[in-house]
Every structure is written in C-alpha cells, then in structure tokens.
Amino acid sequence: MPVAALPEFPTNVPTHPLLVVDYELIKKGDEQEIETLWKAATTLGFWYLKNHGCNEDVDNMFDMGAETMDLPLEEKMKYEQGDDGHSFGYKFAGANAVDSSGELDKIEFINIAKDDALAWPKQAQRSYPSTVNARMESTIIPFVRKSMEINDAIMAVFNAKLGLPEGTLQKLHSKEEFSGSEARTIKAPKNLPVGRQALGAHTDFGSLSFLHNRLGGLQVLPPGVEEWQYVKPVPGHAICNVGDALALFSGGILHSNIHRVFPPPGAQANFERWSQVFFTRPGNSVVLRPLADESPLIAESVSNLPEERKTAFNPGATSYEWFSRRIKNQRIKNRTGPETWMASRGTEQGRV
Ligand SMILES: O=C(O)CCC(=O)C(=O)O
Numbered sequence: 001m002p003v004a005a006l007p008e009f010p011t012n013v014p015t016h017p018l019l020v021v022d023y024e025l026i027k028k029g030d031e032q033e034i035e036t037l038w039k040a041a042t043t044l045g046f047w048y049l050k051n052h053g054c055n056e057d058v059d060n061m062f063d064m065g066a067e068t069m070d071l072p073l074e075e076k077m078k079y080e081q082g083d084d085g086h087s088f089g090y091k092f093a094g095a096n097a098v099d100s101s102g103e104l105d106k107i108e109f110i111n112i113a114k115d116d117a118l119a120w121p122k123q124a125q126r127s128y129p130s131t132v133n134a135r136m137e138s139t140i141i142p143f144v145r146k147s148m149e150i151n152d153a154i155m156a157v158f159n160a161k162l163g164l165p166e167g168t169l170q171k172l173h174s175k176e177e178f179s180g181s182e183a184r185t186i187k188a189p190k191n192l193p194v195g196r197q198a199l200g201a202h203t204d205f206g207s208l209s210f211l212h213n214r215l216g217g218l219q220v221l222p223p224g225v226e227e228w229q230y231v232k233p234v235p236g237h238a239i240c241n242v243g244d245a246l247a248l249f250s251g252g253i254l255h256s257n258i259h260r261v262f263p264p265p266g267a268q269a270n271f272e273r274w275s276q277v278f279f280t281r282p283g284n285s286v287v288l289r290p291l292a293d294e295s296p297l298i299a300e301s302v303s304n305l306p307e308e309r310k311t312a313f314n315p316g317a318t319s320y321e322w323f324s325r326r327i328k329n330q331r332i333k334n335r336t337g338p339e340t341w342m343a344s345r346g347t348e349q350g351r352v
Pocket residue numbers: 184186199204211213217218259260261275277
C-alpha cells in the first residue's frame with residue numbers, strides 16, 4: 001500500500017510529541033544532537049530518528065512481510081514460535097494474551113534472527129518460510145545490517161554519556177554471540193474492534209528498538225501521566241526506544257517505557273496496519289545487572305533507587321532467561337490465570 005493512499009492521522013486524538021534526532025548529526029558527533037538524544041532516552045525513552053537511510057529497506061521488508069502473510073496459515077504454522085519461550089519464526093494472531101484477563105492479541109508477525117541473517121546461507125537459529133529465504137539476500141540482510149549499525153552508533157553515545165569504559169555496551173551486544181536480536185514484520189488486520197488492544201502493553205525486552213510505522217496505533221503511557229497517548233507516525237522518521245536491558249545496565253538512567261498497539265485512529269482503522277522493527281538485544285549469556293562497578297554515574301543512580309527497585313534491577317537472569325521468561329508467559333497456551341501475565345512483566349513498575 002503506497003503511503004500516499006493512506007488516510008492522514010486524525011487531528012482530534014491525544015498524541016505525545018517525541019524529540020527528533022538527526023542520525024546524520026549523531027554520526028558526526030554533533031554535541032547538540034547528542035544532548036537531544038540523551039534527553040529523549042533518559043525521559044520518555046522514545047524519540048523520532050530522521051536521516052537514517054533505511055526507507056527503501058523498510059519498504060522492501062514490508063513487501064517481504066506481505067508475501068509471507070499471504071501464505072496459507074497451514075504453511076506459516078510450520079514455522080511457528082511454539083510455547084517454550086522462543087521468539088524467532090511466525091506468531092499467529094491470538095497466540096498471546098494482551099492483559100491479565102487473558103484477552104487475545106490481534107496481530108501476526110514474522111521474527112527473523114539476526115544470527116540467521118548473518119549466517120546465511122547457513123542456518124544459525126531456525127528455518128523460515130520460502131518467502132523469507134527468497135528475500136534474505138536482497139532485503140533482510142541489508143535491513144538487519146543497517147539497523148544493527150544504527151543501534152550500535154546510538155549505543156556508543158550512551159556508553160560515553162554513562163561514563164562506561166569504551167566499548168563496554170558494544171561487548172555486551174557482540175555480533176558474534178548468539179542473541180535475541182531480530183527483525184520483526186507485523187500485520188494487524190483492518191477494522192479491529194474499537195477500544196481493544198491489538199498488542200498488549202509492555203516494555204521492550206532488549207536494549208534498543210528501531211520501529212517503522214505507516215499508520216497510527218502505537219500508544220505510550222508516559223511517566224506521571226494516566227492517559228494513553230498515540231505516537232503519530234511521521235513519514236521517513238523511525239520511532240526508536242530504549243528497552244529493559246539498557247534500563248537495567250544503566251541502573252535506571254535510561255528509561256524503558258510501556259507502550260501498546262491499539263487499532264489505528266479515525267479513517268485509518270479501515271486499513272491493514274503494518275510495522276517493521278529491529279530489536280537489538282544483549283548476547284544470550286550476558287547477565288542483566290546495573291554496570292555500577294564500571295561507572296560512578298550508574299553506581300550513584302543505583303544508590304538513589306528505592307529498595308524494591310534495587311532488587312528489581314538485579315533480576316539475576318541472563319539476557320536469554322529474561323527474554324524467554326517474558327515470551328513464554330505471554331503465550332495463551334501457558335496461561336493458568338492472571339499470575340501468568342504478571343510473570344511476563346519487565347520493568348513496567350506495575351503500571352499495567
Ligand atoms: O507495531 C508497533 O507500532 C509497535 C510494536 C511493538 O511495540 C513491538 O513489537 O514490541
């Protein structure tokens with residue numbers, strides 16, 4: 001669907017403005033732009049990123065997604081994630097809960113491991129539908145490589161601002177180690193029930209998310225605010241956000257905010273909603289904990305945390321364990337009651 005053919009985002013719904021960061025300026029080390037990025041990452045934890053150079057790659061990923069979702073359900077189900085806490089592969093609509101009542105999610109998606117993209121034509125983590133394999137070289141590998149480069153550059157800025165020894169965050173997100181890093185293409189059907197969640201409220205599991213939206217639907221619940229607000233898609237601008245792993249590594253200096261997906265507002269509701277994400281996550285063996293020994297700034301932030309937050313910020317889990325616990329307990333098949341939803345939570349602080 002060409003963007004020009006889609007209805008405009010309505011003007012009468014509450015939106016939350018995001019700071020705009022220019023990736024070209026970040027790459028050049030522009031001090032003012034770095035300050036804008038830092039402000040965004042330490043307050044809401046969401047920002048727009050322009051001049052990222054991936055627009056064409058994202059369009060190609062949407063084509064790959066459409067080809068994949070058009071396969072018969074029976075074919076897609078051969079590549080399903082399963083109920084054991086694995087993310088890579090296909091997820092059917094209704095596989096996950098969206099809240100503690102066990103209401104079902106409305107979106108389907110395909111997750112492609114960065115390890116499979118980088119190892120191609122060898123298989124690293126798992127196999128994929130033919131439509132994915134056919135576009136691995138032309139579409140997926142370029143998108144994954146560029147997204148990794150962008151998230152790495154942002155992470156290098158955080159590393160310096162947190163006062164960590166050079167390359168610390170880079171080492172925790174090494175290309176070589178297997179990780180949960182993945183590309184995700186999401187399809188939400190048109191005309192979803194109004195006022196219901198398509199994707200339940202959550203914080204992202206990993207470190208950095210690089211998201212591309214054409215239609216509205218993404219909502220955030222900013223700190224200290226009681227009303228969910230839409231994040232308006234802006235053409236050519238990615239929506240970037242901090243995930244739990246960076247919040248934990250930084251002792252809470254970087255903020256991982258809760259968000260969810262609602263049906264697109266106004267006339268946009270009559271259209272399928274597609275989104276494209278790349279998630280950068282730490283290596284599987286990396287233990288999630290504040291890097292207080294490596295940075296006085298982080299040590300100070302931890303010392304100012306209330307006792308219960310100190311405990312929550314030391315989950316005693318590796319990145320792999322954190323990630324699979326959260327995925328597994330979202331799966332409706334694993335639900336025993338509201339406690340299963342609670343067991344899927346990250347750093348939301350009881351807000352959902
Ligand atoms: O589709 C979107 O806009 C957001 C998706 C999301 O939050 C996620 O997949 O973690």
